[in-house]
Amino acid sequence: MADERVKRRLAAIFVADVVGYTRHMEQDEAGTLSRLKARRRDVLDPLLLRHEGRLVKILGDGILAEFASAASAVRCAVELQRDMAAANEGLPETRQYVLRIGISLGDVIVEGKDLYGNGVNLAVRLESHGNAGDITISSNVFDQVCREVVAEYDDLGPVSMKNFAKSVHAYRVRPCPQQPPGADGGQSTPLSLPPRPSIAVLPFNTMGANAEHGAFADGLTEDLITELSRTPGLFVIAQHSAFAYKGKPVDVRQIATELGVRYLLEGSARRSAERVRVNVQLVDTLGGGYLWAERYDREIEDIFAVQDDVAARIVEALVGRLIVPPMRIRPKSMEAYDLCVRARSLGWNSAGSPEAIYESIVLLQQAIAIDPSYAEAYGWLAFNLWSTWANAMDATGDNRRLSLEMARKAVALDANDAQSRWILGYLLAYEGRWSESDAAFDAAIAMDRNSADALIFRAELLAFAGRASEAMDVMEQAFRLNPHPTASYYWEQSLVYYVAGQYEKAIETVRRGPAYRTGARRILAASLAQAGNLNEARQEAALFMANNPNFSIGKWAESQPFRDPETRQLFVEGYRKAGLPE
Template sequence: MATLKARWGKIVRPLIAEHHGRLVKLMGDGVLVEFGSAVDAVQCAITWQEQMAQANGGLPEASWILLRIGINLGDVIIEEGDLFGDGVNVAARLESLAEPGGICLSGSVYDQVKRKLPTDFAALGPQMLKNIAEPVHVYRIRLGNSAKPVTASQVDEPLALPAKPSIAVLPFTNMSQDTEQETFVDGLTEDLITDLSRHSELFVIARHSTFAYKGKAADVRQIARDLGVRYLLEGSARRAAERVRINAQLVDVSSGEHLWAERFDRELEDIFRVQDEVIGRIVEALLGRLVAPPPRIRPTDLRAYDLCVRARALVGRSPEAEREATLLLEQAIALDPGYAEAYRWLAFNLWTTWVHCGGPIEPNRHRAVELAERAVAFDPHDAGSRWVLGLLLAYEGRWSESDAEYATALKLDPNHADAWAMQSELLTYNGQSTAAIEGVQKALRLNPHPAGWYYGIVNLTLLVALASV
């Protein structure tokens, strides 16, 4: 944190001022900046990355700070000095596409600067960005090695393969002409990950890490190496009218062999049966025939499923997104009053609203606990509902009940990285530093490319552990 603050003061702020930018806000380890000129923005970004690399040069690699930068040109809404709108959202999505130490920009920015800056651009083609209706043409700035210091070894040590068969499910490709079906296909991928994770005999990489490769051209061997797995599941899906077509294949990356591949062309109402078949084939290919874990309770109304899939993509994003998620989940529950997952996500969304987004504590706090309890009652075999209830009970000071819910969640799904991470934070508060560190290590191995909030838990856990030495 001290190093990061020093970089803000010595590099970031001076360069913003030099290139006529306006610092809108700092967001933890992120920063939002507005420029009146696309040329100024890109030149600032390039110099920014070069100076960050120079500052990293005298440090051991473990101490480097590598930033990703996304630049977009578009309309924004200014309210009380802050910026809102799709112009900002696209820039945020571009940032997530950039490599560490890299810069990605939209086609609108490229058109403004391509003849004005002596810079090498690489076209990444049209990219579907989350919650953005139309594909965005994306370009990457080739910075050479200037953004990353050269060390004796530029090759990271690969993650050791687990003792169990290890697998990652890559985001399925949306083959529909309708870009609105992107959320449905992402939801299909997430459900396959969830169902695979419930098999304790497998080691399954978390959703956040596999979705880091969405829309990116990458060699499957490199992906498997980055994630530390032997097997990859990849595929595509097309939804049209009341039918769905799914292609899936399981690859042994170590040998390049395709262990299994199949096409499913079914009525849309059979989507959950297809998911079960895919999971069954994968488990049989990797482990042989096993007794399946108790099934999750599926929704009885596909409209409710669609609403829930849309909502879970919004949870935790912003106050506006969370208000929309609440409305969608309430509609899903109205359509299917026994839909456990909808109750669980609504409970978690209400919790994030009052904990992280400044929403009212009551009645959200009381209602969130009630909803999570109903989710567990409707589907006691769903690990997600169990750990959400465990989290909320901890905030109520009901520690023994919270511990019991987390223990059940991780028994039902030992691959649930978020549950391991959140439990570690609670263990830290409860003075159990050793168990907390072990939980964080498990979470990061299951989720090698985690969400930013993981690092807050990691820092808290290590600080408390060091303080107790």
């Protein structure tokens, strides 16, 4: 017989079941099945899609899912418990469904689409150990998420588990009561309204269970944010902060307060093979009521015309006159557009995951093969190729050269795309072409003064130039536009604080934010060293090196876009004090 190897992989295993399921079934079998099916469709499925989880199977009264990271699994669990509680509000007890959730991290056996092994068994035991509404996690999950996912963790100590020879150290996860939705380490104090009309576009609801329809609705939301952002008379909240509220019950006044805006755009989308139906409502959260609402029923190829019309109507309603920025070049193929929409979320929202970045590159290359004039696809491809070089994933260094080529191509194809401009500017800085880099950033921000991404990366380059005060101002603008940002923003924030000599702020930013388990850990180590905490600095440096074994101070310093020799030396000095290798 041929030797058949067992296929294994490391995964975060997520198990949930309904407390009192038997009682519910005895009281109303058909109604229970129908309502739980609706909960899975309306509550669970969108969360799995958002956190890149995979539903492995339904276990009668529960589910088994897997995630690529422990942090994604725990975030999904926290949001699932919150959303289930919200869905229960106002219902009689007989129609309220409460979950227990268990999460483990371990090696699993893969058979087709199913999973087996101790990792699965442990998640089942952790779930059964909890009480109604609990999230119970293993100690290795806790080690991965305690600094990355903002929550309260109760140490349950060693717990005896059925069929496990040794006790398992477990923790209970409790959401922080005042934590804004989806904003680990984000802004929690009230934000004042900007002087110009301010708006956030909430993620459009998906009418239809197909995951591709969800991606289409997300793409529609993202593109509307981009179009509105280019309007000089508006203040527009960035995409990542708007998507912090995806799949959550909408309290428009609370969301507007947390984001510091007056107006919200809500909507929904249904896509079929040939048509798209879009509903939109513009809400004034201070004055009350809808300022404008519209329903569109068009052929799918008309979706960009729908986007343009919605953006124009909003601008007309808020600014009082129709301001039309220069048009961006739209893709010629819906297939290419769909590929680019999928690639956006993979490349930008995956916290630098190599697998996600490489998958994004493949999708963008496919989009370009279908539509060689698709400027946005070239821009995103440039940034992802550069990321493989910057994160030491590109052994040959060819992607650095190719990324600059792709960025230039994007700008040549669409001179009015602000995103492609700042990406080009950022890559040019790493080539030491300072005047060209500055010109590209100036053009990008002139085209889109609401581009938080352009601002945060410009803040980095200003810091590397030794202009800490200017970097601080620009960084604050970026966070105001994007109060619930990705981990990369906190990485950049710690870098700016370090250059400004505000070491305690840099330490706090990395330690308590979502950037802790990223490359920002070396900035934490350097900040601790400069603040005189050498033992802690060396501990953090050792943890950084565990995930970055090829790092060296000399190679890093040579590759970074330093304009100011004294700033370069400040980093080299801090890294040396922390014990990072030369």
